[in-house]
Amino acid sequence: MGKKKQLILLLLLLPFFMFMTEENSSSNFLPFLGKSINFIILFGGLAYFLSKPLRNYFKKRSLEIKQSLAQAENLRREAEEKLKEAEVQLESLGEKIDQIKKEAEMVGQREKERIINEAKREAERIKRLSQQEIELLIQGGIQELREYTIEMATILAQERLKKRMTPKEHSLLIEKCIEGLSKLDENSDIDKEIHSRAS
Amino acid sequence: MAEREDKIQKNQKSRDKSTNAYEKSVREIEENLKAAQAIADKTREELEREALLEKNRLLEEINAECRSQADKARKQLKEQMKSLKKELESETEVLAERIEKRILH
Numbered sequence A: 001m002g003k004k005k006q007l008i009l010l011l012l013l014l015p016f017f018m019f020m021t022e023e024n025s026s027s028n029f030l031p032f033l034g035k036s037i038n039f040i041i042l043f044g045g046l047a048y049f050l051s052k053p054l055r056n057y058f059k060k061r062s063l064e065i066k067q068s069l070a071q072a073e074n075l076r077r078e079a080e081e082k083l084k085e086a087e088v089q090l091e092s093l094g095e096k097i098d099q100i101k102k103e104a105e106m107v108g109q110r111e112k113e114r115i116i117n118e119a120k121r122e123a124e125r126i127k128r129l130s131q132q133e134i135e136l137l138i139q140g141g142i143q144e145l146r147e148y149t150i151e152m153a154t155i156l157a158q159e160r161l162k163k164r165m166t167p168k169e170h171s172l173l174i175e176k177c178i179e180g181l182s183k184l185d186e187n188s189d190i191d192k193e194i195h196s197r198a199s
Numbered sequence B: 001m002a003e004r005e006d007k008i009q010k011n012q013k014s015r016d017k018s019t020n021a022y023e024k025s026v027r028e029i030e031e032n033l034k035a036a037q038a039i040a041d042k043t044r045e046e047l048e049r050e051a052l053l054e055k056n057r058l059l060e061e062i063n064a065e066c067r068s069q070a071d072k073a074r075k076q077l078k079e080q081m082k083s084l085k086k087e088l089e090s091e092t093e094v095l096a097e098r099i100e101k102r103i104l105h
Helices: A003-022 A026-091 A093-164 A167-198 B002-104
Strands: none
Touching (some): A003 A026, A167 B002
């Protein structure tokens, strides 16, 4: 027999048990019947109208409780998992710290090498510049010596000519110069003629 | 109902305990990492400082060497110029003679 049927039977029999104990005479049968019918209508109606919302309410409440239990369990599990992860991280922390230190050392060494290499290149550049400066000094010295020699030779030649030159030699030199100049002039005339003919 | 409450309470207590321990571990990890990072930064800075000092020393050394070489060269050149000028004075006689000859003949 189903639960529903049992409930209906109980509902039907309950007023008999309840009201029969009060008065057991046959003269009171009609009021008893009326009360019973009233009872059945009242509780039957109540059962009919309230059964569905009550069932829904209890179902919902039960679901909520299950969910809250599951949530609490989940939260606990999550917290424990996080803790495990943290513990694992904590265990490997020493390794990680060593790695950070090693990397810093490596980066520092690389930077040091870079700076020193840069300094070496700069030093080479300074050396080259210094060599160039010395070479320029030598070139300057050579030029100065050339100019000095020419100047000295010219002065000396001038003095010697002044001492040696007789009036005859002087006039000969002048004639020679004039001759040279006229030759130059002739050459320039020939040049002009060649140019005009060509054009 | 009491059993349910008890179960929830137990879970919550366990969760709080785990969360606290987790937070403590995370703090510890962070502090250790910070300290390691600080040490690493210091090491790197120290190495850089050493390198810069070495660079300065090297450049100062090379500058001084080059300056001294240039000064030495200048001094030598000056002395050589003096002696060469003296030597050239005898050569200028020959040159002057050649100029003279060229003008006169």
